[in-house]
Amino acid sequence: MKAVMLVMDGVGDRRCASLSGQTPLEAAQAETFNELAKQGECGIMDVISPGLPNGSDTGHLALLGYNPFEVYTGRGPFEAFGAGIQLEENDIAFRCNFATVNADGMIIDRRAGRISTEEAAALGKAIEDITLKEFPDVEIIFKPTVEHRGVLVLSGKGLSDKVSDVDPHAVGVYYQPPKPLERGPKARKTARILELFLERAREVLNNHPLNQERIARGLNPANALLTRGGGHPPKLKPFHEKFGLRGAIIAGGALYKGVCRAAGFDVIEVPGATGTVNTDLNAKMEAAINALKTYDFVLVHVKGTDSASHDKDPAKKIRMIRNTSEAFSKVVEYAATENIYIVIASDHSTPVEIGEHRGDPVPVTIVGPDVRRDYVERFDEISCARGGLGRIRGIDLMPILCNYLGKMSMFGE
């Protein structure tokens, strides 16, 4: 038996004053999602634990059945996996942002005006050529991914992941070079390599014609890289060994592909899947239907709901929910003919009036031929709380699903 899981990033929300007290999911009245809630078993889910806000990386680990408290080593390695970089055990990977730093050295835009993926690719090309003759034994790989996002990998001997984040997760503060976070030569060496590389990168970026042009057009230049989330690759027991399911992921964003790739999933690249609100939802859903013909478990990730939340744009979030619901109807149709189980979930809440991740539980629905049908009629944070699943944790979702798929082994007899 097979299953498809739709993850709407950051879809969970709160009462919004601007929506007359409704949540975006309530306001969206998304037909397909509400129909699934009617047919299925609903609940709310603390992706990690009650009240704890989490990132997309730890959230996806939990959704895949891994305990992030045990396996998480930082965001960097997942970005690297997502960008298609094969990490070795001793490599250290960092998540990077293209950012705007002003003449005083103050960070004024952590996303460099959300530069386009194409612009980032051009800037990345220029950065690729940087080598540090001071550290000839260390290989440096930089790869831009989607919009302002990128990944940096240090490969070599005597490195440590205990170095400070350069990205302060705030604007209006001064750029600080990385510092070692533990004693000994390894962290010192790593921090120094990173510092030198980021300096050279700023030089290259400042002089890049694309940035000169952006300034001329009144846009924030992408004139610095900010690193964060450095870590060695995590050790994950492959998903197919853990649950007996061959998994595939369809996503625009590198991080989601990365978490799944680290768990042994195949990544299905879909042209037009951009990881933004302008993604080609229909193409992703078509790809999901195709993938279900060869894979046991297909995860479809939609990023736009989270991006709209970070942009504090309720109308955009509602539109993204509705569009996803409509596009997903094709998957629902196919799943019904093949007795494929459906899960609608999310990796965390991003209340749109706050614009940041929060620790509110997310709604969840499971649909399948023999799933206990409860009395819930709408897929939203409030309706689902009265459903047959009750309040569960993210790490329990896969066992609950695998129980339906007949993939759980018995304890005792």
Added chain:
Amino acid sequence: MKAVMLVMDGVGDRRCASLSGQTPLEAAQAETFNELAKQGECGIMDVISPGLPNGSDTGHLALLGYNPFEVYTGRGPFEAFGAGIQLEENDIAFRCNFATVNADGMIIDRRAGRISTEEAAALGKAIEDITLKEFPDVEIIFKPTVEHRGVLVLSGKGLSDKVSDVDPHAVGVYYQPPKPLERGPKARKTARILELFLERAREVLNNHPLNQERIARGLNPANALLTRGGGHPPKLKPFHEKFGLRGAIIAGGALYKGVCRAAGFDVIEVPGATGTVNTDLNAKMEAAINALKTYDFVLVHVKGTDSASHDKDPAKKIRMIRNTSEAFSKVVEYAATENIYIVIASDHSTPVEIGEHRGDPVPVTIVGPDVRRDYVERFDEISCARGGLGRIRGIDLMPILCNYLGKMSMFGE
């Protein structure tokens, strides 16, 4: 204050296509149970953890407040306790099935046509006399229990419980003698003793007139024993020390008596309590009422709901639910006059259209004079999920009950 807990084995279920999408509990419309749900506090319960299918042994441990991950040593010892065998610390007990093995050595029926308890007793008599002159220092006890079920105990020095199951939990596979599962002389010796004993048993059974007669009548002979779940006796803190309650159990099946006896319960033998769908429910309920006069906590176990599920017979499961509900009304009446708390629970779900244990949560209801009465009106998997208890774990049930009984000690002050 006192309590009675009714455990309907395997009663939890899913949507059944053959019941127009209802679960057997929904379809049964069992009057007494629904009335209790109305009066009480309801919830759903992951007996072990979400999605994890469990056996009756680990399930009952959890229901009694023991963490099976900490105390479980295998099914064998509980079967032995249930059969009234006093186990010593170094003994190893196995669950046994009378089975049918064909001339090629293939297992064709793991239950030997579900032979009757009387037939099994007669065959057991013949096996009792087997001694192994090769191992004069080891005592071997075999005792049949209910229908095809039995227990084997090895008592002596230098034994190990690390030997493989002979019962493959499947038919159409060849009989395999037990193998040591760890290095060293103990496991080797144990496997060899078991192998020899099972060989002799096959000789005795093959030549037994009762089996000749079964063959003549076209029935599967009980011509082999299959062992599984071997283990040393578990170390359980006695129930009355743990919760301050003197416990008694009323059950037909040996396993349930065994778990409770291992926890220090008294076993109340009820003539007509067979552990099958033909059990005398009224006699068991009468015995429960009597037991409540001397004991603080009485567990009444009903096996028929699980047997009907394994037989994939929804009508039989519904009948068993209704009959139990009706018979239980006398206990409810008595409990009401004496302010005795009532718990309706189950040890696991056995979806009747699958015929095997699954990890779906079970419904649970607690009734008592001061119990928080919620809005639930029916005792079933879907209704109870909206109850005041929410979604709990099996191991939390006894503390929740003991809190009502005033038996919990305070943490902090």
